[in-house]
Amino acid sequence: MQIVNDNGCSWINDLDPRSNTKTLKKNEECEWLIIGAGFTGLSAARKLGQLNPTQKIILIDAQLAGEGASSRNSGYLVDTTLNDGFTSNKDLENYKKKTDIYNLGIKAVKKFIKEYQVDCDWNDCGKFFASSKKEDKKILKNFSYILSRLGFDHYLLENKELSKILGTSFYNIALFTNGGVLLHPGKLVRAMVNSLPNNIQLLENSELIKWSKINDTISCDFKNGNIKAKKIIFATNGFLKSLGIKSNYNFPITLTASMTRPLSDQEFKSIGEPKEWGVLPVRPMGATIRMTKDRRILIRNTAEVYEPYHMSQSVLNKRKVKQKIGIKKRFPQLPEDIIQSSWSGVVCRSRNSSQIFEKIDKNIFVAGCYNGSGIGVGTLFGEQIALMASNEITEEIKIIEKRQKPNLLPPQPFLNFGIKTRLFYERLRASSDI
Numbered sequence: 334m335q336i337v338n339d340n341g342c343s344w345i346n347d348l349d350p351r352s353n354t355k356t357l358k359k360n361e362e363c364e365w366l367i368i369g370a371g372f373t374g375l376s377a378a379r380k381l382g383q384l385n386p387t388q389k390i391i392l393i394d395a396q397l398a399g400e401g402a403s404s405r406n407s408g409y410l411v412d413t414t415l416n417d418g419f420t421s422n423k424d425l426e427n428y429k430k431k432t433d434i435y436n437l438g439i440k441a442v443k444k445f446i447k448e449y450q451v452d453c454d455w456n457d458c459g460k461f462f463a464s465s466k467k468e469d470k471k472i473l474k475n476f477s478y479i480l481s482r483l484g485f486d487h488y489l490l491e492n493k494e495l496s497k498i499l500g501t502s503f504y505n506i507a508l509f510t511n512g513g514v515l516l517h518p519g520k521l522v523r524a525m526v527n528s529l530p531n532n533i534q535l536l537e538n539s540e541l542i543k544w545s546k547i548n549d550t551i552s553c554d555f556k557n558g559n560i561k562a563k564k565i566i567f568a569t570n571g572f573l574k575s576l577g578i579k580s581n582y583n584f585p586i587t588l589t590a591s592m593t594r595p596l597s598d599q600e601f602k603s604i605g606e607p608k609e610w611g612v613l614p615v616r617p618m619g620a621t622i623r624m625t626k627d628r629r630i631l632i633r634n635t636a637e638v639y640e641p642y643h644m645s646q647s648v649l650n651k652r653k654v655k656q657k658i659g660i661k662k663r664f665p666q667l668p669e670d671i672i673q674s675s676w677s678g679v680v681c682r683s684r685n686s687s688q689i690f691e692k693i694d695k696n697i698f699v700a701g702c703y704n705g706s707g708i709g710v711g712t713l714f715g716e717q718i719a720l721m722a723s724n725e726i727t728e729e730i731k732i733i734e735k736r737q738k739p740n741l742l743p744p745q746p747f748l749n750f751g752i753k754t755r756l757f758y759e760r761l762r763a764s765s766d767i
């Protein structure tokens with residue numbers, strides 16, 4: 334099975350097309366092999382390259398580097414999450430551990446963009462958790478209590494104030510948190526590709542088909558060759574399960590999103606000329622919606638169990654209709670044909686929304702499973718898994734290791750039945766806000 338992405342993602346299409354990409358054409362041997370070149374794999378490669386300047390390090394991806402979920406996301410670098418996967422965060426102690434990791438993730442991205450002078454439309458404008466349902470105030474008040482206990486700067490807003498800021502009167506209640514960042518994920522991940530150390534050999538459009546461990550060597554089969562590595566890091570996130578990695582602990586979910594063209598002056602005026610903003614849903618299956626710096630509207634409002642390798646254009650077109658309706662509900666004055674692009678992307682989930690960061694065997698390491706927080710956490714986990722694999726123990730690793738570990742999943746067919754039932758229920762609960 335080959336990973337085939339639609340090529341409709343605006344974030345990726347904003348970037349210059351890449352040239353001189355290399356694929357695997359012959360058998361190779363190396364000290365280090367990293368599978369997957371998204372935020373995690375690129376960050377792991379950068380760190381390994383710095384730590385081991387004389388060793389042979391290969392970073393390989395089934396598609397073009399950074400063009401999986403890492404460039405197909407909504408661009409929220411989160412400090413807090415209300416719905417991380419299926420769970421609402423009620424447990425203060427575990428929630429603190431989670432936000433400690435988010436905080437380190439923001440720091441890791443900040444450090445990277447400072448060091449490499451990256452322009453990725455960084456805007457630390459915070460974010461809203463908003464709902465059209467007045468009764469969701471109760472959920473937000475509970476969340477506010479947790480945030481206050483942990484010292485996060487935030488406040489509640491209601492319809493009038495919100496419509497001035499967002500340019501839509503759709504939302505009735507929201508909680509604003511000050512600490513989140515909005516950015517252009519395509520620009521960020523492209524900067525990670527461009528700044529790989531010279532000793533990293535980047536191979537693209539080369540999919541790992543099968544792997545095994547023979548004595549202390551990891552042998553990996555690709556369509557056009559084999560790579561033998563002394564040490565390997567799996568950074569394939571939504572595709573960990575399909576490679577048999579921690580497969581009883583994680584599963585893929587496919588999301589779809591759409592982006593409008595930039596609003597014209599007149600259209601922008603008709604919605605009150607708002608500044609850039611980002612809204613996350615109060616209920617898990619509600620829409621994520623964002624006004625970008627250049628006046629485009631992004632909406633992500635589907636999540637489903639789907640064969641992760643490829644979403645057909647006809648299915649994607651059906652999801653686009655949902656996104657069109659989502660925009661129309663919030664901005665009825667905008668024209669029907671305003672969507673410029675629609676795309677799908679695959680994320681990785683665990684039962685209890687916990688991340689994977691682990692040595693799974695001698696010389697075999699894995700980092701992933703971030704749900705909707707992979708920009709920061711992926712960057713952090715990539716760097717730290719490289720350090721851990723190099724036998725270093727950092728303060729960050731100690732904090733990461735304190736997190737709750739993923740719970741065991743039920744076997745198939747119960748797993749898919751359980752996920753589908755849960756998604757269906759959450760979709761019903763959030764139906765007004767999709």
Ligand SMILES: Cc1cc2nc3c(=O)[nH]c(=O)nc-3n(C[C@H](O)[C@H](O)[C@H](O)COP(=O)(O)OP(=O)(O)OC[C@H]3O[C@@H](n4cnc5c(N)ncnc54)[C@H](O)[C@@H]3O)c2cc1C
Binds near residue numbers: 396411569706
């Ligand atoms: C629509 C959408 C919205 C999102 N919104 C946000 C958001 O606002 N904020 C946020 O923080 N996160 C968000 N996420 C999640 C975020 O994108 C991911 O958590 C993040 O991309 C994970 O990075 P990664 O490098 O671990 O995995 P990926 O970016 O998925 O990279 C994994 C790479 O592995 C490669 N690969 C897979 N299998 C193989 C194989 N067999 N051989 C070789 N290579 C392989 C893939 O091609 C891919 O490039 C969103 C995701 C989606 C899809």
